[in-house]
Amino acid sequence: MPVSPRPFRNAVVTGACGGLGQALVRELLAQGTQVALVGLQRPVLETLAATAPERCAVYTPDVADAAAMAQVAADWMARAGLPDLVIANAGVAGGFDTAETGDLAVMRRMLEINLLGPATTFQPFVQALRAHAVQGPRCALVGVASIAGWRGMPGNGAYCASKGGLIRYLESLRAECRGTRLSVHTVSPGYLRTALTAGNRFAMPGLMEPDAAARALLAGVARGREHIVLPRHIGWLSRLLACLPAATYDRLLRGQPRKPRVGEAGATAIPGLSGAADGATPAETR
Numbered sequence: 001m002p003v004s005p006r007p008f009r010n011a012v013v014t015g016a017c018g019g020l021g022q023a024l025v026r027e028l029l030a031q032g033t034q035v036a037l038v039g040l041q042r043p044v045l046e047t048l049a050a051t052a053p054e055r056c057a058v059y060t061p062d063v064a065d066a067a068a069m070a071q072v073a074a075d076w077m078a079r080a081g082l083p084d085l086v087i088a089n090a091g092v093a094g095g096f097d098t099a100e101t102g103d104l105a106v107m108r109r110m111l112e113i114n115l116l117g118p119a120t121t122f123q124p125f126v127q128a129l130r131a132h133a134v135q136g137p138r139c140a141l142v143g144v145a146s147i148a149g150w151r152g153m154p155g156n157g158a159y160c161a162s163k164g165g166l167i168r169y170l171e172s173l174r175a176e177c178r179g180t181r182l183s184v185h186t187v188s189p190g191y192l193r194t195a196l197t198a199g200n201r202f203a204m205p206g207l208m209e210p211d212a213a214a215r216a217l218l219a220g221v222a223r224g225r226e227h228i229v230l231p232r233h234i235g236w237l238s239r240l241l242a243c244l245p246a247a248t249y250d251r252l253l254r255g256q257p258r259k260p261r262v263g264e265a266g267a268t269a270i271p272g273l274s275g276a277a278d279g280a281t282p283a284e285t286r
Helices: 019-030 042-049 066-080 103-131 157-177 210-222 232-242 246-254
Strands: 010-014 034-038 056-059 085-088 139-144 182-189 227-230
Touching: 010 019, 010 066, 010 103, 019 034, 019 042, 019 210, 034 042, 034 066, 042 056, 056 066, 066 103, 085 103, 103 139, 103 157, 103 182, 139 157, 139 210, 157 182, 182 210, 210 227
Parallel strands: 010 034, 010 085, 034 056, 085 139, 139 182, 182 227
Antiparallel strands: none
16 A cells, blocks of 8 residues: 655654664654654653654654554654554664574563564554554554565574564564555665664675765555565665575675674674663664
8 A cells, every 4th residue: 555655643652762773763854743762861862852852752662672662653643643654663683603502582572672672563553553543543663674585694594584574573463454554664774874883894785874864765655565675776785685596695794794793892782781882872772
């Protein structure tokens, strides 16, 4: 079901503290949209909201907490009504080594935020929108996955698994919503210049600025595109590499520097995970 190309009226954005999240909020506010800002760093959110306080509300739940997210949804809908755009953008990343006992907790928390988080974000709005299926607005549900979810990569198993699972979840939800006023959109960014890529030790082809990514994402959703790759040519490159024999592909990737594991230099902390690197900035969005 195509989404009208008009600017969105009422949006909810999780992971609003990070590079892409802030860029999405700025772009939506510039369009005159009412925006619910969801993230963990209240000062960052309040600074964003101060640019249009009459159209914003700030929330700081754990996105994996279904009860907390239901409270966010209820409060926002009481303030602003049913949204026509919900973007599940909150996410964390980090290197992973199955041989390390402590990394299992990293994987569990990453799956909670990156995979369960979108479901807990969408659920209360899907319920409300289905209850108003005839008179209510059309609504775009947007999940920010990653090209990393297309294929597993050495040293990145937790992140790849979480984003691969998110892609399949969004496919399932899209099938369930066919013929309703809900459309489901999968966004697969490549490399964006954000906190999640700042510590990467490897080449990042097609590195994209968050503001450009936000504009492309919103334009694609407004045009009804169900699958959005940022930037688009990186998707073609990834598909081309996937045509290589698996053994060749694996050898190429094994020779690349790996993403820092939580606790290593250059790594970011995982919100809600005990023992995270002291002083690291919590990364909660693309």
